[in-house]
Amino acid sequence: MKNFLVKTDGGIKLFIIVIATYLVFAFINFELIVASLNSFLGLIVTILPILVLVFVLMFISNLFLNSKRITKILGHESGIKGYVLSIIFGILSTGPIYMWYPLLSDLREKGAKNSLLVIFLYNRAVKIPLLPVMIYYFGLKFVVILTVYMIVFSVINGILVDRLLLIQKR
């Protein structure tokens, strides 16, 4: 059993744990599991278009961007342009955060640097379509100030995570 767990891929391990949780709770609280499965189906329907979009983007990036080009755009020599692109892509990206992990993992394998992945993930907090709702609840001034701070701190976070990972690598 120990050997099986060590050899098993992380994704499969996670899946087994989640399924086991569902099975255990099916005996404790069956209604909770039925409601959860209903929510799951609802979520699948909601995220399917985004997931398709992510995989289409991944196909396009595989088609047009090789390691050399990605390293130039998002690698260690990308400079300020890399930061600006990550901020813009982060703000424009839609859907749940976990939908973007496969694409980001793929880009990093091809040479994208960690700080830019962090900046991308942080700027997903700036959601243009949701700004009117945020302004309605918190006011325009609050939203403008918050957005500026979020963008500035996303870059600081990106640099810090990158540095820490580099230090540990040495």
Place this chain on the structure above:
Amino acid sequence: MNAADIKNAAKQTLNAIKRSILIIISILLLISFLINAIPKDFFKTIFTGNDILDSITGAIFGSIALGNPINSYILGGELINQGVSLIAITAFVLTWVTVGVVQLPAESVMLGKKFTIYRNIFAFITAIVIAILTTLTLQLFL
């Protein structure tokens, strides 16, 4: 670009889908479970009235909370009307999107354990700092 390039790109994409699909399904199942397991009025009971303590509490519960960010704005707006401080709600709204405790296993598998831990810790601390700075800056303009 030729047929071989397209075939190669399609193959790489299919491999990425194979690698990630089980993780995405697991996360969706986990989120669906937690959405139903946590009572809806839970958040109203956790704030104390102390700005600093509430901002940490807000950041913690935003980190655990799930779903569309729009829900955090609606819930945040409601909580402000009930007297919870703006600092606490800002930290809550920020960590709702930037920190993902439930997604940690998936992020860790796809992007690496150290990357995930550092990114989430910094995002958590940053949320509290931004919450304080935003509220202070807002007071300057009032």
